[in-house]
Amino acid sequence: MYEDLKTQLENVRGCIYYGKEKKLKSELVSEIAQWNKLLKDHQCIIIRLNEYLEWWPIFFAGILNCKRLVILDKEVNPELLTKIKNETMCDFEIWYENESIQSENVESVSTKVLNLKESEIVIYTTGTTGNPKGVVISYNAFIKNQKLINEKFMIENKDVSLHVLNQSHSMGLAFAVLCFLTGGDMYTVNNSLLLYKELLRKKIDVMMLPPNMLITLFDSIDFLEIAQGMKFIATGGGYLAQKYYDLALLKKIHIINGYGMTECVSGVASGSFNETTTNSGVIPFTEIKLADNGEILIRGETVCRKYINGESICDGEGWYHTKDIGHFDNNRLYIDGRLDNVVILDSGYKVCLEDLEKRVLQIEEIKDCNVRYNNNCLNLYIVLGKKENFRIKTIEEKLYFYEHVKIIIVDEINYKKNKKKYKE
Known part of the structure; x- marks a missing residue:
C-alpha cells in the first residue's frame, strides 16, 4: 500500500526553510527510521508541531506505520485538547515547548484497539460553524486527492514553493505534502510581513495563501511584477472579488481559486484567472450537483466517510451536504451563500x-x-x-x-x- 510513497520519499529534492531553520528534505526523510521506533507501540498520535521541521519525519513515520495521526495547531485550547484526546483514543502526544520537542504517553479513556487497515489522518474543522469536528481522512483518500490536485497544479521538482496555511488546515496539509514530495525548495511563513519579505528576496514559482493575504499583496506594485513570473498562485476558502481576476488577467498572473472543505480532504473544484468566476472545474472522480433548494452536494472518492465520533458525513447515496448555496452557469460553479446563519x-x-x-x-x-x-x-x-x-x-x-x-x-x-x- 505504501510502496509509491516510499519511492517518492527516496526521490525528494530541495530544502525546507522555516524562518531561520533550513534542512534538506532528504535529511528529514533519513530521520523517519528513528521515529519509527518511538511510534511503533502506539496507535494514535497527536502532533502539535506544524511550524517546525521535525513535523515531517514524524508525519511520514506515522503514515508508514499505519497509525492514526491527529494534526493540530501548536496552540490548542486545553479543554478542547482533552476532548480530542478522549475521542480519538490518543495514546501518544508530541508538541513543542521550551525550545525543544516534547512527547509523552497519554492514558486513554478507552481500551479499544484500533486495528487500522490503513493509516488515518484526523483534521479538526475550525469550529466556527459549530463545535470542532474531527474528520477522518483515510490514507487512500488523501493520496488520491494529492494525485488529482497535482493534475491541476503540475508541480515539478524544480518548483520553489511558498506556504502560509499550516498543516493543521486541510488545504494547507494537502498542498504542503504535495510540494514536499514532488516540488523543490519550500519556504513557510506565518504572517503577511514575512510573506512579503520572502517574495522580495526569493524567486517563488508556486504559492498558496488565504484570499485576504492575496488581496493585501495585490495593492503592491512590486508584487504584481513578481507574480508575473510565477507558475501559479493558489488560494481558496473565501471570496475573491472579480476586480482581482480582471487585474490578474491584465497582468497575466495565474490565480487558481479552490472550493473545498475538510470533509473533502481539500479542494473539489477550482478556477483559473482567465475564467470569469470564483470557482469552476470539478476535479476528476468527483461529482457536484445542486439540490432543489440550491444546496451544493458533493460525492466522490476523496469525500471522507465519517467524523471521529462515528457520525456519518454523507447521506445514504454518498452525497455530502455542504450547506453552501450555489448555481452553475456555462458549466461553472458559483458560490452564492449559505443555508444557515x-x-x-x-x-x-x-x-x-x-x-x-x-x-x-x-x-x-x-x-x-x-x-x-x-x-x-x-x-x-x-x-x-x-x-x-x-x-x-x-x-x-x-x-x-x-x-x-x-x-x-x-x-x-x-x-x-x-x-x-x-x-x-
Whole structure:
C-alpha cells in the first residue's frame, strides 16, 4: 500500500526553510527510521508541531506505520485538547515547548484497539460553524486527492514553493505534502510581513495563501511584477472579488481559486484567472450537483466517510451536504451563500453567528449579546453585567477571527427589532 510513497520519499529534492531553520528534505526523510521506533507501540498520535521541521519525519513515520495521526495547531485550547484526546483514543502526544520537542504517553479513556487497515489522518474543522469536528481522512483518500490536485497544479521538482496555511488546515496539509514530495525548495511563513519579505528576496514559482493575504499583496506594485513570473498562485476558502481576476488577467498572473472543505480532504473544484468566476472545474472522480433548494452536494472518492465520533458525513447515496448555496452557469460553479446563519469572511473563516453568540455568553461578565453581520464585519453588541471586571482581551481569547469583530457596548438590546436577524 505504501510502496509509491516510499519511492517518492527516496526521490525528494530541495530544502525546507522555516524562518531561520533550513534542512534538506532528504535529511528529514533519513530521520523517519528513528521515529519509527518511538511510534511503533502506539496507535494514535497527536502532533502539535506544524511550524517546525521535525513535523515531517514524524508525519511520514506515522503514515508508514499505519497509525492514526491527529494534526493540530501548536496552540490548542486545553479543554478542547482533552476532548480530542478522549475521542480519538490518543495514546501518544508530541508538541513543542521550551525550545525543544516534547512527547509523552497519554492514558486513554478507552481500551479499544484500533486495528487500522490503513493509516488515518484526523483534521479538526475550525469550529466556527459549530463545535470542532474531527474528520477522518483515510490514507487512500488523501493520496488520491494529492494525485488529482497535482493534475491541476503540475508541480515539478524544480518548483520553489511558498506556504502560509499550516498543516493543521486541510488545504494547507494537502498542498504542503504535495510540494514536499514532488516540488523543490519550500519556504513557510506565518504572517503577511514575512510573506512579503520572502517574495522580495526569493524567486517563488508556486504559492498558496488565504484570499485576504492575496488581496493585501495585490495593492503592491512590486508584487504584481513578481507574480508575473510565477507558475501559479493558489488560494481558496473565501471570496475573491472579480476586480482581482480582471487585474490578474491584465497582468497575466495565474490565480487558481479552490472550493473545498475538510470533509473533502481539500479542494473539489477550482478556477483559473482567465475564467470569469470564483470557482469552476470539478476535479476528476468527483461529482457536484445542486439540490432543489440550491444546496451544493458533493460525492466522490476523496469525500471522507465519517467524523471521529462515528457520525456519518454523507447521506445514504454518498452525497455530502455542504450547506453552501450555489448555481452553475456555462458549466461553472458559483458560490452564492449559505443555508444557515453562517458567513464566510475574506480570510476564509466560516463563522456561525448563533455559535458566536453562545461563545461570547460563556464570558461571566457579559449579561447579553447580539451579533450582526455587514460587509465582512461582525458587529457584536454586548450588555455587561460586571463592568468593573470586563476586559476586551477576554473576548479575543475566545475568537481567533477577532480582527473582523467590532465590539459595541450597549445598555440593552432591542430584540423586537433585532431578534433572529443576523445579517444586516
